Amino acid sequence: MNPFAPIGRSTMTLLAHIGRLSMFTGTALAAIVAPPIYWRLIGQQIMRIGYYSLPVVGLTAFFTGGALALQIYLGGNRYGAEAIVPQIVVLGITRELGPVIAGLMVAGRVAAAIAAEIGTMKVTEQIDALTTLATNPIKYLVVPRLIAAVLCMPVLVGIADSIGVFGGYVVATQSLGFSGGIYLKNTVDFATQQDIVSGLIKAAAFGFIIALMGCYNGFNSKGGAQGVGNATTAAVVSSSILILAANYLLTTLLFSK
């Protein structure tokens, strides 16, 4: 057996995937600007992607902020720098952890749901049915989800930032002996507009990734229940990896001096 065959095969598969995904993305972007715009569907998706993600995003942000405060206190303590807690918490949450944690949670919740729904529509011929009813499936299914996710994610991350900082505040004031007023003053004085805006830009990019990977994997699901299951898994895994990779890339771009 040729030892290079499996390497070649998987390289070809990867290239085919990249090609298909690029074409899918191009078609979807072209469909965003073409009329008609389905306002009703965009509204529905904002509820499903944004509003219903609030509890999970809020809870994870709260505990992340709390753990962060505790770690910075313990780490800073080694150098007698434990007073730095509020500054590092707000920096860490707004620049990195807020967008990334929210992105990963929404990827788990929303990318999976989108892939499962569209995948089921695919295997039950509902997507073909859209075509026969003179409705473009990309326009009807993909565009509203993309728009809703890109709009919702910055809002979710803004809320995650506030709750994350609040989590740090609760731990710092309740168990680390910080004074509430000073903690808040240090937080507000230290955070810059760039810290927050950079996180919100990341959030919009993550929203795009989540909706795109959910839709792409749903549209490309094959077979029956198992195919839909595979599409759901692929959507969550690929969007999570892409979010972390994009996060690194965006950090480099946004903070390079």
Add this chain to the structure above:
Amino acid sequence: MTPKIQLIGVKKRFGSKVVLDGVDLTVEPRTSLVIIGGSGTGKSVMLKSILGIIRPDEGTILIDGEDITHINGAARDKVMKKFGMLFQGGALFDSLPVWENVAFGLIQGRGMKRSQARDIAMQKLAKVGLTADVGDLFPVELSGGMQKRVGLARAIAADPEIIFFDEPTTGLDPIMADVINDLIASTVKDVGATALSITHDMASARKISDRIAMLYGGKIIWQGPTAAIDNSGNPYVDQFIHGKAEGPIKMAVKA
């Protein structure tokens, strides 16, 4: 007279498997043609090629004399407005109530007001023998036979010129299958549409067709008026319509 649907030398392969190997087919306006053929002979691929869901590798597809093989976007949407289709599994949108399923092509495809589209949907539901209260149910709450009726109502909602039926009686009991066959035959006549159906149910094929064609080995191997099917003189057709295991058609037991 220009044929309503015309396929010239349509070929399609998936990987190394040739599914359509030069299909030539003509459907005249206001006739009902049924394509028969075994499972996996490419009947569905042929329908989906005409609808543009699958792109053929070679050949030409004409609708009303217009070449639609390679059109996209708005031009494709415009041609699609001539079509209605009843899917094998119904393919009803499970997130929408029944009336909105029926009205879908009117609201989304043609931009009709919801209230007006709802009235038309209710008329179409009545036409397939369903009462108005069914309109507010969701597809999962319906039996298989009712789902087929809703699918039929959706297919005829926008008064299409061409209706496709993909295995319309699959999964129904014999009596319900006959009811659906009657409905198909009468609605196609009512609407004055051209119908193209695929099935392997001979009772259904005889009932809803003016003409029958048989697809085998990726080609149309026989076609003629429905009445002539029993005297086709074609051993493949004879074997198929009598459902015999012995004959020129060898079933591939292993895929």
